[in-house]
Amino acid sequence: MKMSAGVEWAVHCCVVLSQADGPVPTARLAELHGVSRTYLAKHLQQLSRAGLVRSTEGRDGGYVLTKAAAEVSLLEIVKAVDGPEPAFRCTEIRQNGPLASPPEACRKACGVARAMAAAEQAWRSSLAGVSVAELAAGVTEDSGPETFVGLREWLAEG
Amino acid sequence: MKMSAGVEWAVHCCVVLSQADGPVPTARLAELHGVSRTYLAKHLQQLSRAGLVRSTEGRDGGYVLTKAAAEVSLLEIVKAVDGPEPAFRCTEIRQNGPLASPPEACRKACGVARAMAAAEQAWRSSLAGVSVAELAAGVTEDSGPETFVGLREWLAEG
DNA sequence: TTAACGTGGATAGTTTCTATCCACGATAGT
């Protein structure tokens, strides 16, 4: 069970966007993170379609966060890039074979599916409790307050 | 992000094994659940390697649970079949690009990785809290107490 | 007019998942 690597890129991009003064183009984000420009573009488009970022086309365009960083949760980014489908997909195998449960006994989800859904809900709740603002604060703590100052300068240089 | 479909098969097999009186062969489990016999065999081997089930080779052989059903958690089955690796893999992109964090600032996992790890831990804790015995009890509740009686009869018929 | 920039489609390589088959050794009954 693994998550798309694009999620990591997208999250870091959101943290950067939370510190930017204006639109940041794909090429800048890709160079900053040392990742493929064309592929990152796909992930940013996913964020855009999900409404997490707003794009400005044309010259001096780029991406900005749609909401305040404190209002953007990790869960939203994960869902936007990795998809909203649950990891566990019940195929109702209890309705297969010679001892199949009759359909009328299967109105409720089966116990296995319920347990899996509860676990995924716990996972989502945890992700929902972390905002881009908190992640940005973590960077400041780990790498020092000058980190984002340097970032803003580098973004302005472009 | 999705889990192997084999997890569902393996969990249902464990529930069945918790109700069996003796070793149950792969062919029987596959027929019961209406799934591929040869592919299910692979998943049962994963359970075997993980120590969750014990195999008996030769005639009248098959699989039995190694531990009491109450001692086997959903998490163990998921880890055995789907692998123990975390879904989120940090590639340390903070160490990439022109503004890379210096290695000495990266002794701790980055904030993104920490948040993802916490969410996965919540997921694992939830799965660890569910046992095969509880899942079996759920079946009895949903489908009635005669369900497993019929199952044992069908297994004995073979 | 031009250069910068996001968008969507087409395409292809790589990996993982799903599935099957077979040779092999082990076991219990005949």
Added chain:
DNA sequence: ACTATCGTGGATAGAAACTATCCACGTTAA
């Protein structure tokens, strides 16, 4: 001994998803 049953591991192959690239197009500001 012989045979049918049964798990094991390897080899193999098709399907699906992930990763990545390129291009044509429309938009925008200088």
